[in-house]
Amino acid sequence: MTHHRKLLGIFVTGALLLPAGLAPLASAVAADHPVSSAAPALPPPGTYKIDPDHSFAFFSAWHHIVGRVRGRFEKVNGTITVSQDPAACAVDVTIDPSSISTQIAERDEDLRGPAYFDVKKFPAMTYQGRGIRRVSGGSWTMDGSLTMHGVTKVVPLTFVFTGSFSDVKPGGPARVAFHGTAATKRTDFGLGARDNLGELGLSPVGPDVEIEIDVEADAISPAQ
Secondary structure (H helix, E strand, C coil): CCCCCCCCCCCCCCCCCCCCCHHHHHHHHHCCCCCCCCCCCCCCCCEEECCCHHHEEEEEEECCCCCEEEEECCEEEEEEEEEEHHHCEEEEEECCHEEEECCCCCHHHHHCCCCCCCCCCCCCCCEECCEEEEEECEEEEEEEEEECCEEEEEEEEEEEEECCCCCCCCCCCCHHHHHHEEEEEEEHCCCHHHHHHHHHHCCCCCCCEEEEEEEEEEEEEEEC
């Protein structure tokens, strides 16, 4: 296996409750995405359509245990449903795995192939969930289902509503933004065992992929 095969990038949409070992990452991310104390915990109820031009799904994946490879997926679409009832809030996100970018063309092509995402056979990744619970302050968690490479697993998503845009055009839809984090283990989806030297018994017990999601979305309907 060549060097460029020794990686796996991974999603999600959207956007996650990080395990205790990843708590420092969550704290660092929160520091970079401050939320005004005057901002509401959630935007007004309604359905919001994700703007793919201003939404980004980044990942950081372990590379042979001691290294990391970072990348992103360029195509993110979907909807976010906000309700006054937390149990009725929902996320439905689709990511195109062929849009993966690690800034190395040869590696990206390998990741799209049968050894990893196999995008011809599995042309979409999805994240779907309904119901949220407050973690603390303006932070929420959703236990949604990530489907990737033909496998579906529950992957908790922790997110904050970072605010509404004040400069929308007159008569234009309300525009809101969210920031989310997640963590998962790629071998749970049948991917990346060699990247973590699993054949030598060195595969990590916990998550080996961290996910960071920034989403902007426009209102398409008010809550009924």
